[in-house]
Amino acid sequence: MSTSLKEEFKLFKFGVGHDSPILFITSQWNCSSSIYLLWRLFWLLWHVGWVVASPVVMVLYQSDSPEEGAKWLIYLTHTTLLLTAITSTLDFLTVFFLSYTRRGRATLSSWNHEKSVTGPPLKEDIIFHGEFTVLSGLEPGTTPWYVKLTWFLYGVIGSSNILVTIMYWAVVFDGNVEAVDVIINSVNSFFIISNGLVTAMPVRILHFLYPVLYGAAYFIFTYIYYAAGGTNILNLDIIYSALDWNHAYPTVLGVVIGVLVCAPIAHLGLFALYTFRIFLFSKIHSGNFKLSSELDSHQHIAGSSRQPTTLEINLELGGVEHKGKATQETKSETGL
Numbered sequence: 035m036s037t038s039l040k041e042e043f044k045l046f047k048f049g050v051g052h053d054s055p056i057l058f059i060t061s062q063w064n065c066s067s068s069i070y071l072l073w074r075l076f077w078l079l080w081h082v083g084w085v086v087a088s089p090v091v092m093v094l095y096q097s098d099s100p101e102e103g104a105k106w107l108i109y110l111t112h113t114t115l116l117l118t119a120i121t122s123t124l125d126f127l128t129v130f131f132l133s134y135t136r137r138g139r140a141t142l143s144s145w146n147h148e149k150s151v152t153g154p155p156l157k158e159d160i161i162f163h164g165e166f167t168v169l170s171g172l173e174p175g176t177t178p179w180y181v182k183l184t185w186f187l188y189g190v191i192g193s194s195n196i197l198v199t200i201m202y203w204a205v206v207f208d209g210n211v212e213a214v215d216v217i218i219n220s221v222n223s224f225f226i227i228s229n230g231l232v233t234a235m236p237v238r239i240l241h242f243l244y245p246v247l248y249g250a251a252y253f254i255f256t257y258i259y260y261a262a263g264g265t266n267i268l269n270l271d272i273i274y275s276a277l278d279w280n281h282a283y284p285t286v287l288g289v290v291i292g293v294l295v296c297a298p299i300a301h302l303g304l305f306a307l308y309t310f311r312i313f314l315f316s317k318i319h320s321g322n323f324k325l326s327s328e329l330d331s332h333q334h335i336a337g338s339s340r341q342p343t344t345l346e347i348n349l350e351l352g353g354v355e356h357k358g359k360a361t362q363e364t365k366s367e368t369g370l
Contacts, residue, residue, distance in 0.1 A: 042238065043239065052185070055177045077225060080225075087214065111215075115222065118195060118222065199223040205275070237307075238305075257279055
């Protein structure tokens with residue numbers, strides 16, 4: 035692994051600014067905007083649907099009174115599901131706005147013009163050529179607030195959903211199969227992994243801080259809730275059996291391990307998934323070289339297989355960058 039991975043640990047990488055905001059509304063695999071929008075719409079409807087169905091099931095089959103339904107929000111599974119639904123909604127609206135509205139298309143045009151005329155060519159953060167190298171010199175550019183918020187929320191829900199699934203099946207599940215609980219504690223991780231393979235959205239290592247803060251905030255809430263005399267849906271003074279503030283020492287130890295160890299490790303797993311996605315794309319479409327052009331960024335953004343006719347190919351061989359020109363024959367020239 036190249037030592038240039040150190041670039042991922044620069045302080046500005048804690049933030050949510052990016053030189054290529056168009057990566058946040060496109061697929062890694064160059065599918066049409068309509069298909070990608072349908073992908074976003076499906077997950078919006080899925081998560082919003084379960085946010086509605088899950089508390090209804092709790093009130094009807096698990097609680098003694100409708101008022102008990104408010105306790106739906108005390109469970110980490112449910113708060114994470116709600117946050118995931120909010121993220122999916124914002125993601126869909128962002129893609130729709132920027133792809134299908136006049137003002138949104140103007141914004142995309144502005145991004146493309148800025149990058150093709152006044153700025154450096156758009157490049158993916160990670161390029162594979164035997165080993166992977168994190169490119170240097172990528173400072174955060176002008177990124178709309180809603181794109182920043184979407185990226186931040188994905189940073190929160192990514193490893194959080196993975197850990198919710200692990201916690202449910204390793205700790206909470208007692209052998210009694212509740213269809214709703216099984217679904218929302220399984221498909222959540224499938225969504226995170228599959229979406230991580232589909233979208234062109236990058237992952238930064240230092241964004242591990244977001245799920246750490248989310249986990250810390252939740253566990254602080256559980257202690258305050260316990261101290262105030264709160265109870266779970268069964269009227270017990272615990273939310274989870276593994277989170278019993280009546281026994282402070284093992285609970286605090288488990289919380290510290292979960293927040294400071296498990297959350298960062300899970301986030302690193304998502305970063306590994308991200309690098310695998312880029313590696314896979316580079317092997318399928320880009321070979322062992324990176325492409326740059328002064329044409330429209332739709333033609334050279336990371337994850338695009340649409341290559342311009344004339345390309346500047348930067349071959350990195352043994353750490354030395356060589357520049358050359360290559361001409362891609364058109365169908366009319368090749369007769370294909």
